[in-house]
Amino acid sequence: MEFFNQILLSLDGMLGGAVWFPYVLLGVGLFFTLYLGFPQVRYFKHAWLVVTGKLDRKGMPGDTTHFQALTTALSGTVGTGNIGGVAFAIFLGGPAALFWMWATAFLGMTTKFVEVTLSHKYRVQTEDGTMAGGPMYYMDRRLNMKWLAIAFAIATVISSFGTGNLPQINNIAQGMQATFGLDPMLTGAVLAVLLALVILGGIRRIAKVTSKIVPLMSVLYVVGALAVIFYNLENIGPAFASVISDAFTGSAAAGGFLGATIAYAFNRGVNRGLFSNEAGQGSAPIAHASAKADEPVSEGMVSILEPFIDTIIICTLTGLVILSSGVWKEKFDNVFERADMQILAGTYSDQKEADKQQLYLYLNDATGHSVERYNGKVEVVSGKPLNxxxxxxxARSVAEDVVFSVGSREDLFTGTLNIQDGRLEKDNIVVSGKSLIHSAQLTTQAFTRGYFGDYGQYIVSIGLLLFAFSTAIAWSYYGDRAMTYLLGPRSVMPYRVFYVAGFFWASFSDTTLVWNLAAVAIVVMTLPNLFGILLLRKEMKQTVKEYWDDYEKKTTEKS
Structure with missing residues (x-):
């Protein structure tokens, strides 16, 4: 399994983790933004008219309303990335990362518009009477590339587990255990039953549930965020200023934060932004294919709102909460994860300018530093190192008050530790102390710096539960539509049963391998989708023109 995991990490390094990948995603969004004349701006108002149902006509084919399709797609994108993903981006790249998330969302609004329109245009009605659509259908029916459609559908099934299922319940279970002391298996069992009750009912029940959950969780999260933002109102102006200025200068060292280059912030901000709103991935078109509409462009316009709500609104609120509260540059007592920790040769302090400069270059993969990883032995007595x-x-910061334990923090270690290339050789050693923190843990700390005080952490926990649970619901639908394409409607029920079983299992299991498998599968979804919509660029432009010609004609006839 370790060998397989290393292969996945290598593949991810060459694909989604590669330098070129964000440029490809942004490049496609920029191309269509210019090619179609900034549709995310010109059609924004019209999109709200469509989603409210004011332009609907009776008898249109489909299973859900525009609003239900939007909330289903949003439930797939508004998830742990909005809570932990933004925090992780700021932790890595500083305030500048938020700017690049905005830029990614702005271009992603056009990418969503294109992929949803084309996928909706080539959707089909299945044997059981429901609608099925997504990039695999335009790849097959329009581009005549069945092999590419099959590859996309298989990647979607894998991603449904690796993105929407296993990591989501794993995060929920850990969060419930940390905040309320609930056993992960109990959390998994209860939520697996609720998940089964929802998804076994198909898209109509999924749409009804998500249309209730998404507004509820959004309002709850926004109220909690505003309680922090208004409490730290004097810091909002400087926070906005740093987001804009740092995007073009890089983020300077501040507190325990050792700084980030422009390139580093760009790469991390774009990556988090893209995987938060899923623009270009091809998942949202599957949800929108169910909408009652006879005009593909109208549903494409509804999807313009997704990156706006997901990233421009919710991710921005998370970012402002973190920046205005100041927690992103503070050190907290925590247990160090092996993936976040490394041991360097020599003594460095974040209070010395020369040391900060050396660490800045090292942590940002820049040249010109003399930092080396430690090789040797560390003598420890009652948890404290002697040498x-x-x-x-x-977590990219100089750790303080470091303590070595065995198995748990309470059992202090005494003896000799071997360090090889900056890593501990013993697996059972627990290292703790004060350092920066990231992901959902950072957002949780930020929410305690507002009017609700320590109770703010419960908003994050409940928000994480609702966000992640709704993501699992949405991705189950993406997976069952992919299974419908691959093996027909009869394969859907076995898939749903397996999906629920995996959901329960992941609540108490290590899902690292699945995360890495999903990272590769996401790219296998995204690249064919971007390639396909580029091939259909002329058809897209013509389809949009026909829509507006028809709309103006109907408007004239009414008047």
């Missing part, structure tokens, strides 16, 4: 010829770096 001082090394520095522990955790």
């Amino acid at each position: 001082r010829d090394f520095t522990v770096i955790n």
Whole structure:
């Protein structure tokens, strides 16, 4: 399994984690933005008219309303990425990362518009009477590339587990255990039953549930965020200023934060933004294919609103909460994850300018530093190291008050530790101390710095539960539409049963391998989809023209 995991990590490094990948995604969005004349701006108002149902006509084919299709797609994108993903981006790239998330969302609004319109245009009605659509259908029916459609559908099934299922319940279970002390298996069992009750009813029940959950969780999260933002109102102006200025200068060191280059912030901000709103991935078109509409462009316009709501509104609120509260540059007592920790040769301090400069270059993969990883032995007595010829770096910050334990924090270690290339050789050693934190843990701390005080953490926990649960619901639909394409409607029920079983299992299991598998599968979804919509660029432009010609004609006849 370790060998397989290393292969997945290598593939991800060459694909989604590669330098070129964000440029491809942004490049396609920029191309269509210019080619179609900034549709995310010109059609924004019209999109709201469509989603409210004011332009609907009776008898249109489909299973859900525009609003239900929007909330189903939003439930797939508004998830843990909005809580932990933004925090992770700021942790890595500083305030500038939020700017690049905005830029990604702005271009992603056009990408969503194109992929949803084309997928909706080539949707089909299945044997059971429901609508099925998505990139695999235009790849097959329009481009005559069945092999590409099959590859996309298989990747969608894998991603449904790796993106929408296993990591989501794993995050929920850990959050419920940390906040309320609930056993992960109990959390998994209860939510697996609720998930089954929802998804076994098909798209109509899924749409009804998500149309209730998405507005509820959004309002709850927004109220909690505003309670922090208004409490720290004097910091909002400087926070906005740093987001804009740092985008073109890089983020300077501040507190425990050691700084980030422009390139580093760009890469991390774009990555988090893209995987938060899923623009270009091809997942949202599957949800929108169910909408009652006889004009593909009208449903494409509804999808313009997704990156706006997901990233421009919700991710921005999360970012402002973190920046205005100041927690992103503070050190907190925590247990160090091995993936976040490394041990450097020599003694470094974030209070010395020369040391900060060396660490800045090292952590941002820049040249010109003399930092080396530690190789040697560390003598420890009652958890405290005796020799001082090394520095522990955790979460890209200089760790303080470092303690070594065995198995748990309470059982202090005494003896000799071997360090090889900056890593501990013993697997059972627990390292703790003060350092920066990231992901959902950082957002949780930020929500305690507002009018609700420590109770703010419960808003994050409940928000994480609702966000992640709704994501699992939406991705089950993406997976069952992919299974419908691959093996027909009869394969859907076995898939749903397996999906629920996996959901329960992941609540108490290590899903690292699945995360890495999903990272590769997402790219296998995204690249063919971007390639396909580029091939159909002329058809897209003509389809939009025909829509407006028809709309103006109907408007004239009414008047």
